Amino acid sequence: MTTSFGANTELSRCNAISVRPSYQKQFVSHPYVCRCKFQCLSTRFPVLPMTGKKVQVGKKLKRGLVTSMSKNAGDGSVYTRDSLTYKAAGVDIDAGSELVRRIAKMAPEIGGFGGLFPLGDSYLVAGTDGVGTKLKLAFETGIHETIGIDLVAMSVNDIVTSGAKPLFFLDYFATSHLDVDLAEKVIKGIVEGCQQSNCTLLGGETAEMPDFYADGEYDLSGFAVGIVKKDSVVDGRNIVAGDVLIGLPSSGVHSNGFSLVRRVLARSGLSLMDHIPGEAVTLGEALMAPTVIYVKQVLDLIGEGGVKGIAHITGGGFTDNIPRVFPKGLGAIIYRDSWPAPPVFKWIQESGRIEDAEMRRTFNMGIGMVLVVSKEASIRILGDGHGPKTAYLIGEVVNCEGVSFQ
Numbered sequence: 001m002t003t004s005f006g007a008n009t010e011l012s013r014c015n016a017i018s019v020r021p022s023y024q025k026q027f028v029s030h031p032y033v034c035r036c037k038f039q040c041l042s043t044r045f046p047v048l049p050m051t052g053k054k055v056q057v058g059k060k061l062k063r064g065l066v067t068s069m070s071k072n073a074g075d076g077s078v079y080t081r082d083s084l085t086y087k088a089a090g091v092d093i094d095a096g097s098e099l100v101r102r103i104a105k106m107a108p109e110i111g112g113f114g115g116l117f118p119l120g121d122s123y124l125v126a127g128t129d130g131v132g133t134k135l136k137l138a139f140e141t142g143i144h145e146t147i148g149i150d151l152v153a154m155s156v157n158d159i160v161t162s163g164a165k166p167l168f169f170l171d172y173f174a175t176s177h178l179d180v181d182l183a184e185k186v187i188k189g190i191v192e193g194c195q196q197s198n199c200t201l202l203g204g205e206t207a208e209m210p211d212f213y214a215d216g217e218y219d220l221s222g223f224a225v226g227i228v229k230k231d232s233v234v235d236g237r238n239i240v241a242g243d244v245l246i247g248l249p250s251s252g253v254h255s256n257g258f259s260l261v262r263r264v265l266a267r268s269g270l271s272l273m274d275h276i277p278g279e280a281v282t283l284g285e286a287l288m289a290p291t292v293i294y295v296k297q298v299l300d301l302i303g304e305g306g307v308k309g310i311a312h313i314t315g316g317g318f319t320d321n322i323p324r325v326f327p328k329g330l331g332a333i334i335y336r337d338s339w340p341a342p343p344v345f346k347w348i349q350e351s352g353r354i355e356d357a358e359m360r361r362t363f364n365m366g367i368g369m370v371l372v373v374s375k376e377a378s379i380r381i382l383g384d385g386h387g388p389k390t391a392y393l394i395g396e397v398v399n400c401e402g403v404s405f406q
Helices: 022-027 093-106 134-141 147-162 180-196 258-268 283-287 295-303 317-325 343-352 356-362 375-384
Strands: 002-004 012-014 054-056 115-119 122-129 165-175 200-208 218-229 244-249 307-312 331-334 367-373 390-398 402-405
Touching (some): 122 147, 134 218, 134 283, 147 295, 165 295, 180 218, 244 375, 258 343, 307 317, 317 331, 317 356, 367 375, 367 390, 375 390
Parallel strands (some): 331 402
Antiparallel strands (some): 165 218, 244 390, 307 367
């Protein structure tokens, strides 16, 4: 069984049979602040050029402006006054982590991105999620056709981190008064998301609850189940210092951090119809871009070998999600500016005067999925591009817990 914190907190927890090593429990609820210096970098894999390496076949992505970073070697804070935070916007990641810590006392096996249930020589892998307050922007923009893609993505991207192939998806649609035409638009997006992830929309629930929601508004939840052979589970146990971090690009904000985004929007004085400064797209278009579904790309990469751990970058950003896949004692160095951040992140940071550390813990910053792979696998991945997809070398594993940036 998996349980969600709710749309606003944008965090999740899972009950799972113990297939991960016992150290995994330590990474459920504690963010890391890496105190290591540069001398703790792996000697097995030297630091590579900061510009990173990308390979892409087909249409090129537009290189966006990279979010500003401090010149300091510390946390990169660039704003000290009037800086917006996720907590000030109403979402307390630390409170959510504390709840997970308490739940872990009652259900000690939680902690993965998906919950695993034994079935013969395989595991069923289940996950559940929503799309958070991105729904508020859907109501304001009238863009309902793609929010269902977001819903599917949030769950199937979680379960594929274990190497699971999605089998089926269930949805929950709740509203005070059922607008059939609007609901049909949402469901069409869910169907599209299932097609992208090659799973079946098996069923769902439509709940009409008078007086519970504002007129024209609704809420969504989704549930995905996949399967993986027991001897093929991706669990991070074989990760070692010197392994490489490969980042798969996001389409933008995806489906996390919108409580803070909406505060930034209000402060900026712009509307969703206004263009991002210097860009051809409106804020509404950029913010409502559907979450990338990584299932096919990730399963292909797993099938070629060398993938040791996978982190879905959602609520908690790089800071909280990447350490969840590491054995005790290991952490990551992320190479700054080694991938192009979509322009929307620069706008968010500058308009909200948000510090670097807060950005990294709230948003995906242009990388929606991180794969921890062997050095040999990284050469292959970066060398073939996997069709129209792009992959970036964004960092390496080091003998120091936490995530730091250089």
